[in-house]
Amino acid sequence: xxxxxxxLQAEALLKVEQAEDLKALNDIRVAYxxxxxPITEVxxxxxxxxxxxxxxxxxxxxxxxxxxxxxxxEKQEKFEKAEVEKKLAAEKVDVTLPGRxxxxxxxxxxxxxxxxxxxxxxxxxxxxxxxxEVETDYYNFEALNLPKSHPARDMQDxxxxxxxxxxxxxxxxxxxxTMLKHxxxxxxxxxxxGKVYRRDNDxxxxxxxxMQIEGxxxxxxxxxxxxxxxxxxxxxxxxxxxxxxxxxxxxxxFTEPSVEIDVSCMCGGHGCSxxxxxxxxxxLGAGMVHPNVLEMAGFDSKKYTGFxxxxxxxxxxxxxxxxxxxxxxxxxxxxxxxQFKRV
Numbered sequence: 182x183x184x185x186x187x188x189l190q191a192e193a194l195l196k197v198e199q200a201e202d203l204k205a206l207n208d209i210r211v212a213y214x215x216x217x218x219p220i221t222e223v224x225x226x227x228x229x230x231x232x233x234x235x236x237x238x239x240x241x242x243x244x245x246x247x248x249x250x251x252x253x254x255e256k257q258e259k260f261e262k263a264e265v266e267k268k269l270a271a272e273k274v275d276v277t278l279p280g281r282x283x284x285x286x287x288x289x290x291x292x293x294x295x296x297x298x299x300x301x302x303x304x305x306x307x308x309x310x311x312x313x314e315v316e317t318d319y320y321n322f323e324a325l326n327l328p329k330s331h332p333a334r335d336m337q338d339x340x341x342x343x344x345x346x347x348x349x350x351x352x353x354x355x356x357x358x359t360m361l362k363h364x365x366x367x368x369x370x371x372x373x374x375g376k377v378y379r380r381d382n383d384x385x386x387x388x389x390x391x392m393q394i395e396g397x398x399x400x401x402x403x404x405x406x407x408x409x410x411x412x413x414x415x416x417x418x419x420x421x422x423x424x425x426x427x428x429x430x431x432x433x434x435f436t437e438p439s440v441e442i443d444v445s446c447m448c449g450g451h452g453c454s455x456x457x458x459x460x461x462x463x464x465l466g467a468g469m470v471h472p473n474v475l476e477m478a479g480f481d482s483k484k485y486t487g488f489x490x491x492x493x494x495x496x497x498x499x500x501x502x503x504x505x506x507x508x509x510x511x512x513x514x515x516x517x518x519x520q521f522k523r524v
Contacts (some may be wrong), residue, residue, distance in 0.1 A: 434466025
């Protein structure tokens with residue numbers, strides 16, 4: 182039995198030495214050290230040995246196992262080290278090569294303009310107010326002095342969900358909601374940025390979905406001169422200190438009197454293709470808040486007055502950056518967006 186164990190040790194060590202990969206090494210481990218291996222088989226015959234021989238053979242068997250296991254681990258470590266070196270050689274990186282540039286994002290030009298407008302009006306003491314995009318007919322029209330029979334509704338044909346629920350056509354809907362929260366007490370000084378929807382044919386200057394920023398001021402002794410002064414500051418900050426504005430009579434159901442606001446063109450009034458050779462560019466609509474709107478929101482129209490204005494940030498951005506098609510804002514063309522990294 183002793184001779185057999187020494188013979189198995191020599192045989193196993195030779196095979197380990199000759200092994201060429203980890204699979205062969207594992208096969209040797211199972212063959213010699215497994216439960217069905219020859220060493221285990223030899224040990225099963227220890228019952229036939231005398232009491233004096235058993236500890237000697239048992240110790241020898243343990244020494245044989247340990248010798249084979251040690252040789253297996255040495256060879257396995259050698260194979261694993263060679264495998265790592267092979268991978269390192271195959272995956273070697275030349276650290277002297279220049280790194281690949283990481284593409285860094287930037288503000289969308291429309292977002293940049295909206296945030297610039299918000300910062301400007303916050304600096305003038307305004308608060309930002311928001312409301313739902315899915316709105317009731319009451320807040321979208323009736324609370325703004327547009328009853329169901331009013332013909333001006335046709336100018337804001339929208340997407341209806343039911344007869345009384347629609348996608349809002351203007352962020353003016355936030356104005357009566359905010360005034361109602363004030364319970365007839367001023368002052369109210371807000372701007373309302375948000376997305377609006379109108380059934381319109383998409384082209385270079387129209388979109389069925391666009392952004393809008395409404396402004397509202399309600400307090401005692403608010404005059405048209407306050408509106409003009411506010412919008413003059415806005416125009417100079419957005420387009421340059423040399424810009425001027427003019428007010429033209431217009432009509433909006435929720436303001437009286439109502440005006441269209443034009444800003445002087447960058448051509449200096451000489452006329453160009455941008456201003457259609459008029460020297461002026463229309464940028465927004467405004468007016469004094471209609472007494473009916475104040476009364477429906479719980480304000481005493483004999484005590485309180487106010488002004489409101491509404492602008493499209495897309496139009497402001499188009500004029501500010503010379504963009505010729507409103508659809509560029511919504512097509513996610515990386516070539517277009519990359520032009521505004523410094524905005």
